[in-house]
Amino acid sequence: MKLEIKNGVFGYPHKPILTGIDFELNTGEIICVLGKNGAGKTTLFKSMLGILKPLSGSILLNGKPIEHWNRSQFARLVGYIPQVRALPFPFTVLEVILFGRTAHMSAFGSPGKKDRMIADECLELLNICHLRNRIFTQLSGGEQQMVIVARALAQQPSFLILDEPTSSLDFGNQIKIIRQVNSLKNNSLGILMATHSPDHAFMCDAKVAVIHDGGIWKSGHSNDVVTESILKEIYGIDIKVQVSDIQSESGRSVCIPIL
Amino acid sequence: MNHTAGIQQPDSRKVTFILIGLGILIIISVLFSACLGRYPLSLSDLLTYLFTGRSIDTSLPTVLLNVRLPRIIGAIIVGGVLAIAGAAYQGLFRNPMVSPDILGVSSGAGFGASLAIMLSFSLLGIQLMAFFFGLSAVFLAIFVSKIIGKNHDKILMLVLSGMVTGAIFNALISLMKYVADSDTKLPDITFWLMGSLSSITMDEIKVVLPIIITGILPLFLLSWRINVLSFGEEEAKALGINTGRLRIIVICCASLITASVVCISGLIGWIGLIIPHFTRFLVGPNHRYLFPASFLTGSIFMLLIDNVARSATSLEIPLGILISLIGAPLFLVFLSKSTKKSW
Numbered sequence: 001m002k003l004e005i006k007n008g009v010f011g012y013p014h015k016p017i018l019t020g021i022d023f024e025l026n027t028g029e030i031i032c033v034l035g036k037n038g039a040g041k042t043t044l045f046k047s048m049l050g051i052l053k054p055l056s057g058s059i060l061l062n063g064k065p066i067e068h069w070n071r072s073q074f075a076r077l078v079g080y081i082p083q084v085r086a087l088p089f090p091f092t093v094l095e096v097i098l099f100g101r102t103a104h105m106s107a108f109g110s111p112g113k114k115d116r117m118i119a120d121e122c123l124e125l126l127n128i129c130h131l132r133n134r135i136f137t138q139l140s141g142g143e144q145q146m147v148i149v150a151r152a153l154a155q156q157p158s159f160l161i162l163d164e165p166t167s168s169l170d171f172g173n174q175i176k177i178i179r180q181v182n183s184l185k186n187n188s189l190g191i192l193m194a195t196h197s198p199d200h201a202f203m204c205d206a207k208v209a210v211i212h213d214g215g216i217w218k219s220g221h222s223n224d225v226v227t228e229s230i231l232k233e234i235y236g237i238d239i240k241v242q243v244s245d246i247q248s249e250s251g252r253s254v255c256i257p258i259l
Numbered sequence: 260m261n262h263t264a265g266i267q268q269p270d271s272r273k274v275t276f277i278l279i280g281l282g283i284l285i286i287i288s289v290l291f292s293a294c295l296g297r298y299p300l301s302l303s304d305l306l307t308y309l310f311t312g313r314s315i316d317t318s319l320p321t322v323l324l325n326v327r328l329p330r331i332i333g334a335i336i337v338g339g340v341l342a343i344a345g346a347a348y349q350g351l352f353r354n355p356m357v358s359p360d361i362l363g364v365s366s367g368a369g370f371g372a373s374l375a376i377m378l379s380f381s382l383l384g385i386q387l388m389a390f391f392f393g394l395s396a397v398f399l400a401i402f403v404s405k406i407i408g409k410n411h412d413k414i415l416m417l418v419l420s421g422m423v424t425g426a427i428f429n430a431l432i433s434l435m436k437y438v439a440d441s442d443t444k445l446p447d448i449t450f451w452l453m454g455s456l457s458s459i460t461m462d463e464i465k466v467v468l469p470i471i472i473t474g475i476l477p478l479f480l481l482s483w484r485i486n487v488l489s490f491g492e493e494e495a496k497a498l499g500i501n502t503g504r505l506r507i508i509v510i511c512c513a514s515l516i517t518a519s520v521v522c523i524s525g526l527i528g529w530i531g532l533i534i535p536h537f538t539r540f541l542v543g544p545n546h547r548y549l550f551p552a553s554f555l556t557g558s559i560f561m562l563l564i565d566n567v568a569r570s571a572t573s574l575e576i577p578l579g580i581l582i583s584l585i586g587a588p589l590f591l592v593f594l595s596k597s598t599k600k601s602w
Contacts, residue, residue, distance in 0.1 A: 051493045075498055075499030103498060
């Protein structure tokens with residue numbers, strides 16, 4: 001399966017943010033999107049999800065333009081993990097995860113036994129069973145983020161679009177999410193992840209697309225793209241990229257900012 | 260997995276328990292209301308009549324069936340429907356402080372009724388005009404928001420348009436009052452705007468009931484999808500919901516049922532705001548339970564208020580006054596509790 005963009009121009013009327021986007025995400029691969037704040041990562045994601053209409057160009061899921069997919073068919077294949085935002089009503093964690101099952105229900109449906117079982121599996125997978133009956137709005141930002149990840153897993157999509165999934169997590173939970181992303185890839189999901197930490201690209205052994213100056217400036221495997229000169233260009237600071245000498249991490253590179 | 264399935268049950272069992280409790284409470288309220296009035300009746304007389312059809316007094320059946328029963332059914336429908344409409348609007352706009360008049364349905368209905376009274380229409384004419392202008396105000400708000408708000412936040416534009424159309428219709432109501440004959444028309448208009456259940460008849464109930472059921476049914480069926488809207492337009496879309504279509508359906512249904520009850524009861528505020536808020540406290544925010552529970556709570560509240568309205572003093576007190584006098588302080592109590600517990 002394939003999610004692709006052909007010659008896309010994205011943004012708001014009279015104010016294009018990204019131009020000339022050509023892009024392809026296949027199942028079984030991870031693409032990390034790097035770029036400084038305001039570069040247009042979220043704009044790209046919203047366009048790919050059909051939330052923001054492209055100004056021109058086309059976005060295809062399995063060769064069919066996404067505007068021709070109906071919402072629930074599309075959601076069965078593409079899941080979204082947004083940056084956490086406030087929820088106005090006190091739903092429980094279980095209910096929030098069951099929201100992820102909506103695309104699999106009929107228009108008038110409500111969650112059944114099978115949906116509840118899948119939700120429980122997702123809780124277990126992320127090791128957050130203890131949150132099951134808690135009120136979502138009363139959780140910490142990090143816990144909420146984990147629940148939103150569980151919600152996307154309950155959706156059982158083939159593609160997952162993650163908008164800075166680790167931004168509000170502590171160091172341990174960040175790495176848990178990265179591990180989870182890697183294992184999802186091995187289960188042949190296609191994953192597109194925006195991140196502010198170039199290290200994540202190395203940890204996922206991922207492809208990288210760098211968004212810079214209103215377009216995809218560089219793309220390729222992390223080892224070729226995440227280089228000292230490119231990082232300096234993106235973030236405007238000096239960053240050393242070194243191969244770690246920890247044996248079990250078998251030659252993974254790490255980024256060390258120079259203060 | 261078995262142990263986790265075990266945890267789920269107490270929750271839904273608790274909700275079922277509360278729903279049954281509310282059901283019992285409404286039966287008690289109905290019996291109590293039937294006994295109350297200018298022609299007092301003991302509970303045992305009422306029960307004897309209900310179960311055997313025998314009564315010591317020949318006027319009892321007339322009083323019960325023609326006077327009290329329409330009013331009781333009217334209170335149940337008006338209170339329950341306004342509460343459901345409020346819950347639906349609150350879910351749609353993701354805001355527990357929203358009430359059914361947010362898109363101007365009450366102001367529109369108020370204007371329609373005032374105009375009809377000015378033109379000396381019959382009671383039926385007044386009701387039809389209230390119904391028609393109530394819905395027109397909402398559609399005007401939707402229409403305006405579509406025209407001016409193409410590239411803006413759709414929900415925000417809708418709320419602002421609703422406020423604007425509401426303001427226009429309120430101004431028109433004031434105009435009607437200003438030019439109305441202060442001896443004949445003005446009291447009628449004022450009385451209508453304060454709401455009352457005193458003139459509801461069985462025939463009216465038979466007419467509005469099918470419309471109300473038509474409006475409520477889709478809301479019940481779509482209750483899960485309305486839940487999902489809580490995370491906002493974009494996330495609901497990504498979760499597989501056609502948000503534009505769902506929004507229109509919910510607005511149409513909620514406005515339809517609001518207009519249907521307002522046209523027979525006059526303007527009745529507060530219930531649509533306060534009852535869903537309070538009910539969310541009891542059964543949680545899941546609309547599958549919130550809708551039926553809101554209906555029951557709203558009905559009970561309305562029955563009790565109407566009992567006060569018709570029997571506290573020899574002259575009937577307009578509902579609008581009582582509901583605000585009782586509802587506003589109650590709202591403050593819930594508000595102070597909910598800040599501690601987060602709704």
